[in-house]
Amino acid sequence: MGLKQNLHNLKEKYKGTKMAPAFNAIHTFLYLPNEVTHGGTHIKAADDLKRTMNTVIMSLIPVLIFGMFNAGYQHFSAIERAQGITTEFSLFGSFLTWDNLWIGIIKVLPLVVVSYAVGLLVEFIFAVIKGHEVEEGYLVTGMLVPLIVPIDTPLWMLSVAVVFGVVIGKEVFGGTGMNILNPALTIRAFLFFAYPTWMSGDKVWVYDAVERTGTADAISGETILGTYAQNSESIYSTWDKFMGFIPGSIGETSTLLILLGAAFLIFTKIGSWRIIVSTFIGAAAMGLIFNGIVNADIITESSKFYGLMSAPFWEHLIIGGLAFGAVYMATDPVTASQTNKGKWIYGFLIGFISIMIRVFNPAYPEGVFLAILLMNVFAPTIDHYVVQGNVKKRLKRAKVKTA
Amino acid sequence: MSKDIRITKGLDIKLVGEAKKSTTKTSLSSTYAIKPDDFHGITPKLLVKEGAEVKAGQALFYSKSDERILVPSPVSGKVVEIKRGARRKVLAVKIAANAKNEHTDFGVKKPSDMSAQEIKEHLFLSGCWPFIKQRPFDVVANPNQTPKAIFISGYATAPLAADLSYTLNGKELEINTAIEAIAKLTEGKVHLSVGKEEAIFNGIKNVEKHNVSGPHPAGNVSTQIARIDPINKGEVVWIVKPADLVVMGELFLTGRLNLTRTIALTGSQFENPQYVTAISGASIADVVKNNLNNDNTRIISGDVLTGNQVNEDGFLGYYDNQVTAIPEGDDYEFFGWNKPVFDKISPSRALTFSWLNPKKKYDLNTNTNGEHRAFVVTGSYENVFPLDIYPMQLLKAFMYKDLDEMEALGGYEVAPEDFALTEFICVSKQPHQKIIREGLDLMREELG
Incomplete structure (x- = not known):
């Protein structure tokens, strides 16, 4: 009773003051408010937005933990490879x-802490000002951001990007629920375009690879997409790719755990299965088209697109950030699109365009985040036409009646 | 064309405190009140002054927009108070009932011998017109329009709703008489939707019957209209509730306006949830006497989704046939937003477990279970919203008051009650019914 009553008294005391939102944010974190209808x-x-967001975070925890282990695994195995040692993999x-x-x-962990600290600070400041x-909203964004950046992203860079992403990507539109672009991807895109030499190299994906460049201990930090883009064979087996024992952004490598997260999101009815399924369908469709082009000998091995284009379509689904x-x-x-029909179209186009960008942009073969940002922009248009379909149906009904 | 209507989208909210099928007669209350707010769309012009003696059935006020529409006194007695609110708005006309129980005699009439005009006049005069509501806009019907059809929902699916086959038992003659009368007011049909097992409507004639099944809101009349004969721009349909048909039928048969109703007392805060008979406008204290556990209790005139909050010194709503009492939820809950929830209903499975046991009855309180937020989650309203309308898009159009969009997206086809379920499940805790009500009022002003 003690804590509950004390917090209640504090809440009443500061009601209506500037700092009230900041206090309430912490209060409601501890206690479901006493508001009545x-x-x-x-x-x-029973559901509120906190519970919804929390469910998404829970589905991300396995991916995060896997990413932490994988960070070390990639580091050490890259060193071993550089030294010419091959060791048998065991879990x-x-x-x-x-x-x-x-x-x-x-x-x-520092990436997670910095992402949350900076992002929530911005949110609190805006809440107090407005x-x-x-x-x-930021509860999920803050967790997503560290999972989609390369491991060697400097913390200051991340801070700058988070401030940019939250302010420009979200707050200028009016805050959670009003933004057009996914804030986490806005942050990722900012990193990519503001620090291209750092972000698009082949070193940042494995811890310490950047530091060791040029020294005798140099190690490779290349992702599979990078390897394919240079028309070379990947050293990783399909099993590794599916399980996620490969270099890449922290959270995106393990397709298995991502699929488990997807199953959890779909089961809890929080994530839209329509978007998830249609994205994979779209990606597979584009992959199949490219495979067809390669099989028809239109693109041959001399082409710089050959490496990624000839990768079997199902492999596109498990490498890179597509699943994530x-x-x-x-x-x-x-x-995303807000109508159920729109979600099918939206997801399909994301998958489709992801693979297209991936193949045609060998300099930086990660097309997923660009494809999603692009479709974020078009989602309202898709919805508009879906809703217009409903409107037209209604008008038609009225016309039949009067005719 | 099939006459069966099957609804799959929706949600039955199962609560503790269903009324037992036994009826107690409540004694005559000392005071009754008629609240003009119950008659949405009517601006009252008073016909009586404080201190006036009235008979049951005598008009208390008329509508400013159409002086033929009268609202009657439910009992005989003396007008003791006209309660006014801000800007002298009339909030309630209170009548101290006397034991004489005098009724205005409107004369026994046979609807079959009357013309449409005569029936209308009779309904105006006796104060029965407000029983007829219209769509679009969900207000008391405008008598200058002719409806394309009249709809009656004989299927109650709202949480803990009164069982119509119990409350209407033995009222077949009254209902048939009333239907005969109102059928003359439309060029189209009178549609009656019934649940599969409700034998009570078997003897009802002169209507087109539709079997309805499925979860709430299958019993909402909008749901049925959308399946039977959707409303287009410029069309009007009228709606009458079965309990009101009984009153109208009795008027024709006896010449008296008898507003005695069978009221279901429901909800976990009643010691004996059951039925009582009471006259419309009766004081809540008398209706719930010796039955209510009034410790931190929310009393609702109506059901938990669409009813109005009343105090024990308040009065029964004019149209209501249900009083619900549930616990208030004005307490904090430690980590209530993330711990597993077993005792509340949830449409999701986000550590909420109501999906495990769909038959279980819950004792929900009035806590909002979260704070008001912007619309974030999409796709969930559609699961409980059976109309061919995009609920979130319509709500947003109603919020930013774009009349063209409100019209195009289906604003003519909805009533606030249709958005009760979406409001219940709303993760962002937005006040859907209020948004719809205000939007409909605006449409009525600008387009109606």
């Missing part, structure tokens, strides 16, 4: 080890 329905369902012997986790703790409650984008990024309800 006024007018309208007298009862409400407990070489992956789930304290050494690997330690790399994750010193490299990945006098509204702190909305929960489909499950966690494209499904953001604010920036």
Whole structure:
């Protein structure tokens, strides 16, 4: 009773003051508020936005933990490869080890902490200035951001990007629920376009690869997409790619865990299965088209597109950020299409365009985030036409009646 | 054309406190009140002054827009108070009932011998006109229009709704008489929707019957209209509730306006949820006497989704046949936003477990379970919204008051009650019914 009563008294005391939103944000984190219904329905369902966001975060935890181990695993295996040592892979012997986790703790956790600290600070400042409650949107964004950046992203760079993403990507439009672009992807795009030499190299994907460049201990940090883009064969097996023992952005590598997260989101009815499924369909369709072109000998091995174009279509689904984008990024309800029909079209085009960008842009073969941002912009247009269909049906009905 | 209507989208909210099928007669209350706000769309012009003696059925006020529309006194007695609010708006006309129980005699009439005009006049005079509501806009019907059809929903799906086959038992003659009368007011048909098992309507004639099944809002008349004969721009349909048909039928048969109704007392805060008979406008204290656990209780005249909050010293709504009492939820809940929830209803499965046991009855309180937020989640309203309308797009159009869009997206086809379920499940806790009500009022002003 003590804490509850004290917080209640504090809330009443600061009601209506400038700092009230900041206090309430922390208060409602501890306690479901004592608000009762006024007018309208007298009862409400159990779900609120916090619960919804929390569900998404829960589905991201396995991916995050995997990413922490993978950070270390990629670091050490790259060193071993550089030294010419080959060791047999075993899950407990070489992956789930304290050494690997330690790399994750010193490299990945700071990214998470900085992302949340900077992003929530911006949210609090805006909430206090504009006098509204702190909305929960950043809870998910803050978790997504560290998962879609390369491991060697400097913390200052991340901070700048988060401030940009939250202010320009969200707050200028009016805050959570009003933004056009997915804030997490806005942050990613900012990093990509503001620091291209850093972000698009082949070094940032593995911890320490950048530092060691040019020294005797140099290691490779190249992703599979980078390898394919240079028309070389990947050293990773399909099993590795599916399980995620490959270099890449922190959270995007393990297709298995992402699919488990997707299953959880769909089961809880939080994520839109329509978008997830149609994105994969779209990507597979584009992949098949490219495979067809290669089979028809239109593009031959001499072409610079050959490497990615000839990759079997199903492989496109498990490498790069496609799965992660489909499950966690494209499904953001604010920036996705809002109608059920629109969601099918929206998802399909994301998958389709992702693979197209991936193949035709060998300099930086990660097309997923650009495809999603592009479709974010077009989502209202898709919705417009879907809704117009409904409007036309209504008009037609009226006409039949009068005729 | 099939006459069966099957609804798949929706949600049955199962609550503790269903009324047992036994009826107690409540004693005559000392005071009754008629609240003009119950008659949405009518601006009252008073016909009586404080201190005036009135008979049951005698008009208390008329509508400013059409002076033929009268609202009657439910009982005989003395007007003791005209309660006014801000800008002298009339909030309630209170009548101290006397034991004489005098009725204005409107004369026994046979609808079959009357013309449409005569029936209208009779309904005006006796104060029965407000029972007829219209779509679009969900207001008391405009008598200058002719409806393309009249709809009656004989299927109650709202949470803990009164069982019509119990409350209307033995009223077949009254209902048939009333239907005979109102059928003359339309060029089209009278549609009656019934649930599969409700034998009570078997003897009702002169109507087109439709079997309705499915979860709430299958019983909402908008849902049925959309399936049977959707409203287009410029069309009007009228709606009458079965309980009001009984009153109208009795008027024709006996010449008296008898507003005695069978009221369901429902909800977990009643010791014995059951039925009582009471006259419209009765004081809540008398209706719930010796039955209510009034410790931190929300009393609602109507059901939990669409009813109005009343105090124990308040009065029964004019149209209501249900009083619900549920616990207030004005308490904090530690980590209520992320811990697993077993005792509340949820349309999702986000650590909420109401999906495990769809038959379970819940004791919900009035806590909002979260704070007001902008619209974020999409696609969830559609699961409980059976009309061929995009609910979120319509709500947004109603919020930014774009009349063209409101019209194009289906504003003529909805009533606030249709958005009760979307409001219930809304993650952002937006006041949907209020948005719709205000939007409809604006449409009525600008387009109607």
